[in-house]
Amino acid sequence: MCLLCLFSLLLTGCDNKNEQASLQRIIDRGYVSVGTLYGSNTYYIGAQGATGFEYELAQKYANFLGVKLKIVPRYNIVDLFPMLNSGEVDFLASGLSVTPKRLEQYDFSPSYDQISQKLIFKQGNIRPRNLDDLTGTLMVMAKSSHAENLAKLKLTHDNLHWQETNDFDNEELLEKVLAGDIDYTVMDSNTLAINRRYHPEVSIGFSLTRKEPLAWVLKKQSDNSIFASLIEFFGQVHHDGTLLALDDKYYGHIEQFNYVDTRLFIQAINNKLPKYQDVFEKYGEDIDWRLLAAISYQESHWNPRARSYTGVRGMMMLTLPTARQMGIKSRLDVEQSVRGGAKYFKRMIDKMPARIASPDRTWFALASYNIGFGHLNDARIITQRQGGDPDRWFDVKLRLPLLKQKKYYKKTKYGYARGDEPIRYVENIRRYYQTLTMLDDQQFNKKMKEIAEKSTLNANKNQQGNNLEGLQHSSEIPN
Numbered sequence: 367m368c369l370l371c372l373f374s375l376l377l378t379g380c381d382n383k384n385e386q387a388s389l390q391r392i393i394d395r396g397y398v399s400v401g402t403l404y405g406s407n408t409y410y411i412g413a414q415g416a417t418g419f420e421y422e423l424a425q426k427y428a429n430f431l432g433v434k435l436k437i438v439p440r441y442n443i444v445d446l447f448p449m450l451n452s453g454e455v456d457f458l459a460s461g462l463s464v465t466p467k468r469l470e471q472y473d474f475s476p477s478y479d480q481i482s483q484k485l486i487f488k489q490g491n492i493r494p495r496n497l498d499d500l501t502g503t504l505m506v507m508a509k510s511s512h513a514e515n516l517a518k519l520k521l522t523h524d525n526l527h528w529q530e531t532n533d534f535d536n537e538e539l540l541e542k543v544l545a546g547d548i549d550y551t552v553m554d555s556n557t558l559a560i561n562r563r564y565h566p567e568v569s570i571g572f573s574l575t576r577k578e579p580l581a582w583v584l585k586k587q588s589d590n591s592i593f594a595s596l597i598e599f600f601g602q603v604h605h606d607g608t609l610l611a612l613d614d615k616y617y618g619h620i621e622q623f624n625y626v627d628t629r630l631f632i633q634a635i636n637n638k639l640p641k642y643q644d645v646f647e648k649y650g651e652d653i654d655w656r657l658l659a660a661i662s663y664q665e666s667h668w669n670p671r672a673r674s675y676t677g678v679r680g681m682m683m684l685t686l687p688t689a690r691q692m693g694i695k696s697r698l699d700v701e702q703s704v705r706g707g708a709k710y711f712k713r714m715i716d717k718m719p720a721r722i723a724s725p726d727r728t729w730f731a732l733a734s735y736n737i738g739f740g741h742l743n744d745a746r747i748i749t750q751r752q753g754g755d756p757d758r759w760f761d762v763k764l765r766l767p768l769l770k771q772k773k774y775y776k777k778t779k780y781g782y783a784r785g786d787e788p789i790r791y792v793e794n795i796r797r798y799y800q801t802l803t804m805l806d807d808q809q810f811n812k813k814m815k816e817i818a819e820k821s822t823l824n825a826n827k828n829q830q831g832n833n834l835e836g837l838q839h840s841s842e843i844p845n
Contacts, residue, residue, distance in 0.1 A: 393431065407419045407616060426612075458583040475596040476597055477579035479613065486552070487569055488546070488568065497526055503529065504528040512552040516552075541565075550571070611726070614760040634667065658711070660798035666682070669681070680698055729796070733791070744778035749761050766789055769784075
């Protein structure tokens with residue numbers, strides 16, 4: 367009888383294990399559990415809430431299944447795969463590349479992007495152009511694809527040496543390079559593109575790999591229902607443009623890196639922005655103040671007395687008619703100019719069709735701010751005629767340059783326009799906005815960490831006080 371009970375328990379345990387790894391189990395419990403790493407392009411909590419490419423893509427998968435998303439983040443890649451192995455999470459979504467070693471142990475979803483590994487160093491130091499040029503300390507994360515690739519390269523480069531660490535993530539290693547604590551590290555191209563927006567001193571030595579596919583990681587198992595659902599999901603987001611739009615949101619505006627412009631912007635953030643931040647925050651009630659500041663930097667580089675040959679002036683470079691419409695008496699007055707620019711931009715947002723979702727709604731409003739609502743609509747009509755989605759910025763920005771070509775603009779309502787200008791305008795503002803957002807989120811997270819540490823310290827002090835009080839009371843008890 368005991369043996370029969372034990373056999374029954376073993377069977378139940380096996381069934382539960384299989385059930386936890388199945389799509390039906392996810393649907394029955396009402397959520398999908400996803401493991402990821404904290405990072406600028408994976409998942410982090412900013413001042414506006416949770417964000418990150420992997421987070422948003424995982425959220426779309428949860429919506430696809432009709433369940434909630436449960437994100438299980440970790441600080442170190444060493445802690446990531448054990449969660450999958452133990453069944454704590456259903457899969458990993460953390461910008462992980464498909465490598466031969468990982469393929470031996472895990473299954474992968476369809477690929478959704480490609481990256482290459484870059485050897486990085488600090489601007490101003492001697493640039494290494496190949497592995498033989500490495501003369502200093504190279505450090506990478508332990509158990510990462512970077513460490514795996516270096517081990518492979520070691521087979522043909524005997525003098526290649528590196529250190530592996532569990533104490534620092536990829537972005538912390540980048541900061542150690544910039545601080546001079548180490549000479550080199552390796553970063554994926556997508557992570558590097560984001561980080562160069564606020565660390566312009568980081569430079570690329572050379573590529574260690576060709577393009578590698580990124581995919582979500584699943585545990586190898588007999589039940590392939592989750593894998594099948596991922597094939598269907600990625601097929602859908604590839605087909606309907608969702609993946610392209612998400613990729614454009616995070617990476618579309620940072621494909622081209624301008625060292626001088628980025629460095630000047632960082633300097634302006636430190637030297638100029640503190641003088642005007644209160645004004646941007648004051649009139650950023652309906653618009654994110656950081657977006658308002660980014661627009662102003664694009665327009666005037668935060669120069670209250672800026673003026674162009676076309677007659678636009680001030681922090682927001684308003685035309686005289688626009689200033690009058692917005693009730694602005696002096697375009698050279700910082701507060702009036704920012705108030706007028708914010709009011710006008712809000713009007714542009716409100717003019718967009720309600721069906722256009724964010725953030726495309728914002729990018730369209732920026733383009734309209736630059737080129738005019740009529741020309742923007744002409745480009746949207748061309749987009750629709752060519753089979754694109756007129757409500758997606760990614761599709762419309764491909765057609766805006768057609769407004770310079772006679773065979774297209776002669777069939778539009780508003781005629782010729784320099785359609786390439788709003789593209790540069792929008793992409794510049796998006797880069798500035800992202801930099802401000804990332805820096806602001808860093809400050810937010812630093813503040814939250816300080817509050818948490820202070821709370822822990824106070825709790826420890828209170829506990830020590832209670833322990834001391836207990837000792838004092840116990841000493842008063844008579845024998």
